[in-house]
Amino acid sequence: MAKGFMGNGAARVLYVDLSTGTLTDELYGDEVTRKFVGGYGLAAKLLFDKQPGGVDALGPENHIGLFAGTCGGTGSLVSSRYMAIGKSPLTNTWGDANSGGYFGPTLKFAGYDGVLCKGTADAPVYLLIEEGKASLVDAADLWGKDTYETEDKLRTKHGDKAQVACIGPASEKLSLITGISTDRGRYAARSGLGAVMGAKKLKAVVVKGTATVPVADPERLQALRKEHFPKDKEFTKYGTAKETASYTEAGECPAKNWGAAGSSVFPTAWKITGDEIIKYQKKNYTCYKCPIACGAIMEVPEGPFATLGDTHKPQYETLGALGVMCLIDSPEAMVRYNEICNRTGLDTISAGGAIAFAIECLENGLISKEDLGGLDLTWGNAEAALKLTEMIAAREGFGDVLADGVQRAAQKVGQGSEQYAIHVGGQELPMHDPKNTNGLALTYLLDATPGRHSQGGELLTPPGFEVDKVDKGVYTGRAQSHQKLANILHVSNAAGNCMLAYFFVSSQTIPQFISAVTGWDFDMEEAMEAGERIHTIRHAFNVREGYNPLDNIDSISDRIFGKKPLTEGPNQGIDIDLGAMTREYLESVDWDIQTTKPSKAKLTSLGLNEVVEALY
Amino acid sequence: MMVTVRLFSHLVKYLPPEAKHDTWTTALETDMCAGDLLTRLGFPPDIPRAITVNDENHKEDVVLQEGDVLKVFPVAMGG
Secondary structure, three states, X not given: OOOOOOEOOEEEEEEEEOOOOEEEEEEEOHHHHXXXXXXXXXXXXXXXXXXXXXXXXXXXXXXXXXXXXXXXXXXXXXXXXXXXXXXXXXXXXXXXXXXXXXXXXXXXXXXXXXXXEEOOOOOOEEEEEEOOEEEEEEXXXXXXXXXXXXXXXXXXXHOOXXXXXXXXXXXXXXXXXXXXXXXXXXXXXXXXXXXXXXXXXXXXXXXXXXXXXXXXXXXXXXXXXXXXXXXXXXXXXXXXXHXXXXXXXXXXXXXXXXXXXOOOOOOOHHHHOOHHHHOOEEEEEOXXXXXXXXXXXXXXXXXOOOOOOOEEOOOHXXXXXXXXXXXXXXXXXXXXXXHHHHHHXXXXXXXXXXXXXXXXXXXXOOOOOOXXXXXXXXXXXXXXXXXXXXXXXXXXXXXXXXXXXXXXXXXXXXXXXXXXXXXXXXXXXXXXXXXXXXXXXXHHHHOOOOOOOOOOOHHHOOOOOOOOOOOOOOOOOOHHHHHHHHHHHHHHHHHOOOOOHHHHOOOOHHHHHHHHHHOOOOOHHHHHHHHHHHHHHHHHHHHHOOOOHHHHOOOOOHHHHOOOOXXXXXXXXXXOOHHHHHHHXXXXXXXXXXXXXXXXXXXXXXXXXXXXXXXX | OEEEEEEOHHHHHHOXXXXXXXXXXXXXXXXXXXXXXXXXXXXXXXXXEEEEEOOEEEOOOOEOOOOOEEEEEEOOOOO
């Protein structure tokens, strides 16, 4: 059983039934947590066990979970992140999204490693966890407020030390492209999990506490932190915002709704890159005990894109999604777009994809200007794009069609608009083109959360991690490296690490930090096995849902993998051999090459007997 | 022969001082390959990068020709 009340590898999870108002605790000891590294690895195990297949993602049987990392709140390097999990209403698969800031560590200071909520409240509520005690509180006065207002009100009530995870009005309206906000606009944006909270009428989770998270070997932890303390002035200064122009030039960033690539179609990408963005910066900030400090607060004080106040610096994904995708080069519009999305709850990637989709539908006569309420929605028109963003958040006019993502919008528009709907499995793609980074094809198609770039693979090759080097345009010889990269990412996620900050720290330290915090004799070999276990149980969740990722291949836009190759630019002529890549990978991980169901032998070798019972 | 080199993002630190912004045009001896030029600029062998010559993907053993434009990109990472 648990070594301690919490920490040292044990986990305390709060179960909330919003339908009945019941709150109960469960403790998990090493015999469970170690297999899944705790954190969201444990969450994957619990969701698989507690939730039957086939539930309505917006119904009471679905869960929304918020889990801190195993190393969170300990001073371990770059371990500030929490993970939101649940069945995604956007993709109807396993869903997750994570974010940094202070919520994850503070959840642990409040006495819990994770919270798992099911049911639906009769009226809006928020969950308050203060010094190990939890309660549900009426949230009628918060319903309808944006995330900044919500957080401000809750901080006024519960004090500055309280941390808040909340949803905005777009999530209340069940937009499937919404996420969960902390720190006044940091986002667990993907998978549409904001809508799950909205459906449950759970406006916020407030955490506050002063507990010290136990560390098994504090001296070793301090020594590791000192030895591997990263510094990167460039990344601190710009974050990922410095990459817009170079990724556009290289063909990494898709342009014009994936209809083009390269700087010739968008020569002014530099205007939404690096110094052009940070000129609106007021101050840098850091997530909990992170040495990198790549976050920043900004304000556009005046002009047509003036912000309402302080807001977060847009990341590369946001700049690509509104900027390069829609050919908009106004840095002020980028900051304001970020603010609109962050206040209302919209995922900046998905909203950008939805706007680009609408531009093409209008350009090709599939919808009219009248359908858009008179908006002159053309490539590069920032004013129209921001107005449409507000319409999506409010489900106003055509915004209502776009509010559930481009797959569902294309089903409503019809007329062949599917070719302009850039998604995999219903989720809008991020700003990384697999025609440039080929390994992403596997991540987009086969990870349990389709259409995600941040789930391990070639894009996320951390330093100190040996993988097979395969040239661009070669579609075999990638499977084993892909699996290793996914495995280490899942372990890092479970620890609560930031994938970006870990680009500045050797990946060999990941099991070392986990070991120092938990006391486990945890090495890279065990980490790889645990990572595969997390990867597999997430996928098994989807198999139980009746989801086969290979079914997506025929329904997704020809643009994504180059079935209809580009005729100019850095990605011209590239047609990814998806069949070869997927077949090799499925054979490598011992999943059925037609159904993708993991073999009984594979599940047994990973100790996933509960999955064997569910799937066989 | 004259060759133009463009480096992107954090790789610009490998450009010589006479470079303008991210671009450097230089005279090179014939038969020099892209990898040799990067070594001459001080690129560590293990720094992740991708190159194009005249906007086409190449390996670093590609031999540069008069008028070529060599672009060097940091390998993409998430964010």
